[in-house]
Every structure is written in structure tokens, then in C-alpha cells.
Amino acid sequence: MKEKRNKLIARQLFRFVLVGISNTIISFLTFYVAYHFVLVAETFLSQCISYATGIVWSFCLNRSYTFADSRPAKNTFISFLLVQLSLMLFSSFLLEKTALLLTWNINLLWCIVMAIITAINFILTRLLVFNNTNQR
DSSP, rough: HHHHHHHHHHHHHHHHHHHHHHHHHHHHHHHHHHHIISSSSOHHHHHHHHHHHHHHHHHHIIIIISSSSSSSSHHHHHHHHHHHHHHHHHHHHHHHHHHHHOOOOOOHHHHHHHHHHHHHHHHHHHISSSTSSSOO
């Protein structure tokens, strides 16, 4: 039983990472355009816009592909949204503070912050959002 559970978690983590890669590309492009062209060096708002774009993308793919949730979307979207909004604010705050403390390239800092957020995101999403699903 434990081996089957571990395989399920490993498969979910692998799929979560695949979804995360596509989400990272979309989020980074959104952040890049917002930060460099639209909001011009406004870190916090650029990250909020970037993360919000990723929320919609991530919910759709994680619900159907990663966690195979067959419940109506409305049953899980609110909890997913609460987790994601919390992580959005935390990532925006973390990015803002590290950008002020370090003289590193903002794009590198974004990647580091988002790697940390991704790990936290998997744990919270699995435990708090898609924990009662008929998972394949």
C-alpha cells in the first residue's frame, strides 16, 4: 500500500513539474513584459500579474492532468485560489525584498523565488486542494 501511494505521489510530482514548466514559461514571459515594458521596473505589481496569469493555467492543467480531479471545478477552485493568492503575495513580497537586498539580476531572482514557491505549492495543492480526488 505504501509503495502504491509513493508511486502516486511520484507521478503527481512529475506531472506537477511538467505543468509547472509550462506555467513558468507563461508566467515568466508575462513578468518580463510587465516589468520591462508595461509597468517599467515595478516588481510587486509585475509579479502579481504574472502569478495571476499562472493561476488560471495551473488550475486547469493540475485539476485534469496532475491530480485527475473529477469533481466540478467550482468545488476545488476556491481552495485552489486561496492557496495561489497566498503564494502570489508571498512570492511578490519575497521577490521585492530579495531585489532590495541583493544586487543580482531580477530575472535570476525571479527564478530562484519561483523554485522555492513551486515546492511549497505542490505540498499545499496536494494536501489542501486535491486531497480527496479519485486519482489515477
